[in-house]
Amino acid sequence: MSANTLSVLFVCLGNICRSPSAEAVFKKKAADQGVIIEIDSAGTAGYHKGAAPDKRAQAVGEERGYSFKGLKCRKVVEQDFEKFDYVLGMDNENVANLLEICPEELQHKVALFLSFGQSKEQEVPDPYYGGKGGFEYVLDLIEQGADDFVQHLKSTQP
Incomplete structure (x- = not known):
């Protein structure tokens, strides 16, 4: 990452949904919104390493105009904590798993994704074993969380 560009890593369990x-x-x-930021995603487990995101997640996202082109599943590595300014877990278990492997001096970078806004939900639930409705609900939460995080970034940048 360049010295002037912020960076964020989104993390869930398998980096598939x-x-x-x-x-x-x-x-x-x-x-x-004109926010310049480096963006990546990873999982705390390497179950799907190298695979494309879940077809159901892609279908729901593409219906709303999002591109999953080029995205491949990968596992979080220790260097991610040095590389990224924000390491955002989708749920409390993801955050706990991240804190277990994150060097103590970098743990301030780890947070719960939905903690930057006023969402009544605190966690983004895993839709993997459910149907389309679960993927749509998760996307609703992610869209709101992304809006909130963009506003957070805009309010903290000089």
Whole structure:
């Protein structure tokens, strides 16, 4: 990452549904708002390493105009905590898993994705074992979370 460009890593369990959806949504929302930021996603487990995001997540996201082109699942590595300014977990378990592997001096970078706004929900639930409605609900939460995070970034940048 360049010294002047902020960076964010979205994290869920397998990097197959929620975090790649957050990456796709945030890329579009940040660009639409003129926020320059490096964006990536990863999982705390490497179950789907190298795979494309879940087809159901892609279908729901693409219906709303988001692109998943080029996204591939990967596992979080220790270097991510040095590389990214924000490491945002989709749920409390993801955050706990991140804090277990994050060097103590970098733990301030780890946060819950929905903690930047006024959402009544605190976590983005895992839709993997559900149907289309679950993926749509997750995308609703991610869209609101992305809007809130963009506003947070705009309010904290000089």
